Amino acid sequence: MSPANLLALGGVVVLALGLFWPRVLHLGTLLYLGAALADALAKGVFSGPAQPALLLGGLLALRGESLLQRPWLAPLRRYLLLLALLLGFFALKALSHPGGAHPLSLSLLHGGAFLVAYLALAVGVGAGVMGALQDLRLRRAPEKALQNAPLWSLRRLERGYLRVGYLAATLGLGSGMAWAWGYFGSPLTLDPKELSAFLGWFLLTLHFLLEERLRGLPRAGLLLLAYALLLFAFLGAPFLGSRHPSRLIF
Amino acid sequence: MALPFYLVGLSHKTAPVEVRERVALDPAVALPAALARLGKGVILSTCNRTELYGVGDPGKARALLLDRGVEPRHLYLKEGVEALRHLFRVAAGLDSLVVGEAQILGQVREALFLARKHGATESLLEKAFQSAIALGKRARSETGIGAGAVSVAYAALDLALAVYGDLSGLVVAVLGAGEMAELFLTHLKAQGVGRVLVVNRTEERARTLADRFGGEAYPLAALPRVLAQADLVVASAAAPHYLVAPEDLPKRAKPLFLIDIALPRNIDPRVGRLPHAYLYNLDDLERVVEKNMAARKGEVPKVEALVEKALADYLEWYAGHRVREAIKTLEERIFREVAQEFPQADPLLWHKEAGRRVHPWILALKVGARRLLEGPPCPQECPLLAFRPPRP
Numbered sequence: 001m002s003p004a005n006l007l008a009l010g011g012v013v014v015l016a017l018g019l020f021w022p023r024v025l026h027l028g029t030l031l032y033l034g035a036a037l038a039d040a041l042a043k044g045v046f047s048g049p050a051q052p053a054l055l056l057g058g059l060l061a062l063r064g065e066s067l068l069q070r071p072w073l074a075p076l077r078r079y080l081l082l083l084a085l086l087l088g089f090f091a092l093k094a095l096s097h098p099g100g101a102h103p104l105s106l107s108l109l110h111g112g113a114f115l116v117a118y119l120a121l122a123v124g125v126g127a128g129v130m131g132a133l134q135d136l137r138l139r140r141a142p143e144k145a146l147q148n149a150p151l152w153s154l155r156r157l158e159r160g161y162l163r164v165g166y167l168a169a170t171l172g173l174g175s176g177m178a179w180a181w182g183y184f185g186s187p188l189t190l191d192p193k194e195l196s197a198f199l200g201w202f203l204l205t206l207h208f209l210l211e212e213r214l215r216g217l218p219r220a221g222l223l224l225l226a227y228a229l230l231l232f233a234f235l236g237a238p239f240l241g242s243r244h245p246s247r248l249i250f
Numbered sequence: 251m252a253l254p255f256y257l258v259g260l261s262h263k264t265a266p267v268e269v270r271e272r273v274a275l276d277p278a279v280a281l282p283a284a285l286a287r288l289g290k291g292v293i294l295s296t297c298n299r300t301e302l303y304g305v306g307d308p309g310k311a312r313a314l315l316l317d318r319g320v321e322p323r324h325l326y327l328k329e330g331v332e333a334l335r336h337l338f339r340v341a342a343g344l345d346s347l348v349v350g351e352a353q354i355l356g357q358v359r360e361a362l363f364l365a366r367k368h369g370a371t372e373s374l375l376e377k378a379f380q381s382a383i384a385l386g387k388r389a390r391s392e393t394g395i396g397a398g399a400v401s402v403a404y405a406a407l408d409l410a411l412a413v414y415g416d417l418s419g420l421v422v423a424v425l426g427a428g429e430m431a432e433l434f435l436t437h438l439k440a441q442g443v444g445r446v447l448v449v450n451r452t453e454e455r456a457r458t459l460a461d462r463f464g465g466e467a468y469p470l471a472a473l474p475r476v477l478a479q480a481d482l483v484v485a486s487a488a489a490p491h492y493l494v495a496p497e498d499l500p501k502r503a504k505p506l507f508l509i510d511i512a513l514p515r516n517i518d519p520r521v522g523r524l525p526h527a528y529l530y531n532l533d534d535l536e537r538v539v540e541k542n543m544a545a546r547k548g549e550v551p552k553v554e555a556l557v558e559k560a561l562a563d564y565l566e567w568y569a570g571h572r573v574r575e576a577i578k579t580l581e582e583r584i585f586r587e588v589a590q591e592f593p594q595a596d597p598l599l600w601h602k603e604a605g606r607r608v609h610p611w612i613l614a615l616k617v618g619a620r621r622l623l624e625g626p627p628c629p630q631e632c633p634l635l636a637f638r639p640p641r642p
Contacts, residue, residue, distance in 0.1 A: 072415070119368070138409075138412065138413065138528050139522070139528070142409055142412070142530060142534055142537075142538055143537060143538045143541040143542070145400065145409070145412040146409070146411075146412050146538070147410050148412065149415075150411065150412055150413060150414055150415030150416075151412065151413050151414075151505060152413060152414045152415055152504065152505055153415045153506075200596060213525075217524060
């Protein structure tokens with residue numbers, strides 16, 4: 001087992017403990033970031049999907065830890081930690097991959113933009129879904145809304161993070177398409193990874209266009225679907241095998 | 251020997267308000283005088299109950315209440331464990347008009363402090379009240395007996411907090427300048443709201459209310475201008491038609507929280523369908539209150555269990571306390587008898603003498619102790635007897 005694997009495994013265990021003892025979340029983040037660094041030193045920066053997954057997982061755990069000061073946002077914290085754990089498991093699977101030979105500038109721009117997008121969207125979508133449900137409670141059963149996170153706090157979180165996430169996803173998607181066009185003559189192919197990323201981005205665009213009209217469950221559903229598609233592009237599609245002209249698995 | 255604890259009193263369950271207000275003891279004058287007459291005791295006097303707790307004979311306490319013009323049918327007398335259970339239930343909020351209300355715990359604490367101040371407590375009472383206060387805190391922290399608003403005004407406040415989280419700095423618009431508007435403003439001001447805008451048909455009345463809360467007064471014609479600035483709207487004006495329609499509210503990103511407590515209503519119900527508006531009327535608020543009350547009632551068995559546990563703890567302490575008291579009595583008797591035999595000696599020097607030689611006091615102590623322990627150690631029934639091995 002490589003040092004990166006060991007560190008990532010330790011990070012997963014510590015973050016799992018962090019669900020019950022939040023004080024150890026810092027350590028979990030450090031282990032994730034350490035694993036990403038060890039992998040980068042061994043294979044090169046962003047040479048495979050494990051590094052962004054570890055980086056993203058670590059930063060999500062750190063954001064979750066920062067929510068400790070706001071107890072009414074505990075569901076959001078748990079969701080971010082579970083997402084960080086999922087990314088950790090994915091990284092453990094992906095660390096064995098030898099890594100692709102992408103140009104460094106593309107890796108940094110495309111990978112970096114999507115890293116920011118995933119991070120911001122994870123928080124924004126979580127807050128958005130919680131906000132949509134709170135809106136539903138306030139309208140249909142106000143007595144049930146009293147024990148949940150305040151609507152306006154969630155809306156403010158949602159707006160800021162979704163906007164940053166959307167902009168970063170647009171940059172990531174645009175840079176990836178431009179690169180693909182230059183190399184393969186087509187910005188989009190029938191590749192599950194590309195299609196799911198594009199569809200996720202499209203649903204996010206739809207969310208912003210219909211922001212005024214969408215409320216309650218449809219709003220929560222649209223946000224969740226958009227994020228699920230983007231997450232699938234990152235974590236799920238690689239396991240289906242590539243139909244991309246580059247023949248890269250990840 | 252039974253627990254010599256008693257309670258004489260009346261409450262909202264046994265006496266109407268006219269009787270309760272006659273008996274209520276003013277903490278500055280009447281209550282200290284009553285404590286002085288009672289000797290040892292604690293008096294809990296609130297708007298819903300006047301209860302006298304003491305140890306020994308309840309006659310004095312009963313006479314004290316009867317002298318204030320209470321009919322015997324309004325009084326209840328509880329003794330021993332029942333009196334203690336009643337005190338614990340009162341402190342836990344189970345005996346209150348609104349189950350789980352928080353004020354009673356502070357009032358129990360105040361009653362104990364006042365009794366202490368006038369030297370009216372003794373060990374059994376002190377321990378009982380301390381246990382009751384601890385139980386009251388525990389009931390509220392470990393169960394949901396005190397959770398949720400149980401008045402319309404607090405329910406509205408809770409809903410506003412569910413929308414905004416923090417009300418500080420928000421702009422409040424109040425339609426109408428009546429008592430309800432004032433009540434809501436008092437609660438909202440306590441939460442740190444910012445500007446207060448009062449709109450009323452009579453601007454003078456609006457100004458009077460606005461001045462009390464450091465706000466601004468507007469005539470009814472300025473309502474659209476006020477609504478454009480408001481984050482929270484409380485409508486309680488007497489008007490035969492709707493004063494606020496959906497068209498009056500501008501589009502905004504921030505939520506708009508509206509409470510309509512007027513009858514007939516001031517706000518068109520269609521306002522509630524606007525994406526940014528959250529409109530509640532009296533029925534909604536009462537539904538919140540009912541749900542909270544039901545939730546509190548559901549917590550009663552948990553609190554009853556805590557009461558029984560506290561009762562058991564107290565009785566265990568009391569058993570030990572009786573033994574300690576009996577030992578103390580024995581020591582005092584032996585001390586007295588030995589001191590009578592050697593009146594010229596200073597008992598404080600016993601231990602010094604004992605270190606040097608067998609002093610006649612020590613011998614006398616041994617002989618005296620043997621003689622005393624031959625018979626029953628206490629003149630009456632004593633818990634020490636329970637710990638002596640059975641005689642063959």
